[in-house]
Amino acid sequence: MPLSRLAAGGRWRIEAMRSISEPLLLWFTRGQGRITVGGVTRGYGVHNAVFIPAGTMYGYEAGPQTYGSAVFFGRGCTLDLPAAPLHLRVRDVGPQAELSGLIDNIQRELESGRPGADRAARHHLGLLGVWLERNGETAPDGRKPDAARRLAARYTELLEDEFRSGKGVSDYARALGVTPTHLTRVCNQTCGRSASDLLHDRVIFEARMMLSETRLPIAHIAEALGFTSAAYFTRAFQHRTGKTPSAFRRSG
Numbered sequence: 547m548p549l550s551r552l553a554a555g556g557r558w559r560i561e562a563m564r565s566i567s568e569p570l571l572l573w574f575t576r577g578q579g580r581i582t583v584g585g586v587t588r589g590y591g592v593h594n595a596v597f598i599p600a601g602t603m604y605g606y607e608a609g610p611q612t613y614g615s616a617v618f619f620g621r622g623c624t625l626d627l628p629a630a631p632l633h634l635r636v637r638d639v640g641p642q643a644e645l646s647g648l649i650d651n652i653q654r655e656l657e658s659g660r661p662g663a664d665r666a667a668r669h670h671l672g673l674l675g676v677w678l679e680r681n682g683e684t685a686p687d688g689r690k691p692d693a694a695r696r697l698a699a700r701y702t703e704l705l706e707d708e709f710r711s712g713k714g715v716s717d718y719a720r721a722l723g724v725t726p727t728h729l730t731r732v733c734n735q736t737c738g739r740s741a742s743d744l745l746h747d748r749v750i751f752e753a754r755m756m757l758s759e760t761r762l763p764i765a766h767i768a769e770a771l772g773f774t775s776a777a778y779f780t781r782a783f784q785h786r787t788g789k790t791p792s793a794f795r796r797s798g
Contacts, residue, residue: 547653549574549614555758555798558787562751563605563744565706569619569627571674572596573649577612581605583631585698585744586691587737590633593642597632597678603702603748604631615649617674625675632682641681648674697722698736701729702744709748712772715741750786753779757791758798764791 549572553560563582572581578591583604590596590606598604600623619625636642648670655667691699704718718741719726726741733741749771756767768779783791 547616547618549608549612549616552616553608556754557608558751558754560608561605562754563603563702563747564751565601565603566618567600568621569600569623570598571617571619571678572598572606572614573617573645574612574614575646576614577609579607579609579612581607581633582737582739583633584695585702585733585736586695587739588633591635593636595632595634595636595645595678595681597628597634597682599627599629599631601703601706602631603706603744605747615653617649617652617671619671623671625672626679627675628678628682632678634678634681636681641677645674645677648677694732694735697724697729697732701733701741705745705748709745709752710770710772712774715745718745746782746786750783753783753791754787754794757795767791 572595574590574592574594574596576592578589580587581590581596581604583596583598584602596606600621619627636645652667652670652674655663655670700722701718704721708718715729716726719729722729724732730741733739733744737744739747753767753771756762756770757764760767762770764779765776768776771779773779773782780790783789783794787794789797
């Protein structure tokens with residue numbers, strides 16, 4: 547789908563830290579900005595392909611001149627896909643055309659309504675996996691992550707699993723065997739944001755989703771996200787968004 551559709555309903559839907567339950571490929575064909583994947587921030591530009599495995603926390607900036615496509619591989623995807631995130635800066639015209647052609651073919655099949663369209667789209671997704679394998683092998687940024695990036699990735703993985711628990715940064719740092727100060731220093735180094743900011747961003751994203759897509763009482767949402775009271779949740783939400791939960795729900 548076009549990247550612009552991902553931000554329908556508010557820029558927070560793409561900018562906030564979160565993960566999804568299926569692999570995702572972002573193909574930027576125009577514009578530039580920054581993208582954070584697994585606790586590591588990089589700049590992106592024209593003809594950048596970013597592969598994000600299922601369950602990996604990410605968020606990115608997108609200006610009015612940012613164009614491209616998003617390819618969702620589906621929950622429970624059994625294709626051979628990279629196990630770790632990939633950020634490919636595709637400089638050669640040949641691979642650029644191959645990737646754009648594969649994405650166009652997938653979209654065309656899904657929109658055709660013809661017999662076997664879903665099966666044909668899955669075959670094109672398989673070819674897309676081959677494209678990632680071939681181009682990932684020659685990527686200049688294919689070096690192994692250093693200790694800081696590994697720690698940031700472990701933190702975001704743990705955060706994604708436990709952000710509803712009400713735990714603080716000190717709890718996550720203890721589980722990772724480091725001090726809160728060191729964890730915050732590493733997060734600032736790898737993505738320009740503190741460990742606390744990543745945690746709060748993830749929790750508030752989930753709160754926004756629950757407020758906009760469910761009719762659950764605010765007190766139930768607060769409890770589900772690990773807040774000790776609805777009043778504390780309201781203060782935290784308003785501090786991050788500028789609106790109370792009730793006002794945000796009404797505006798949606």
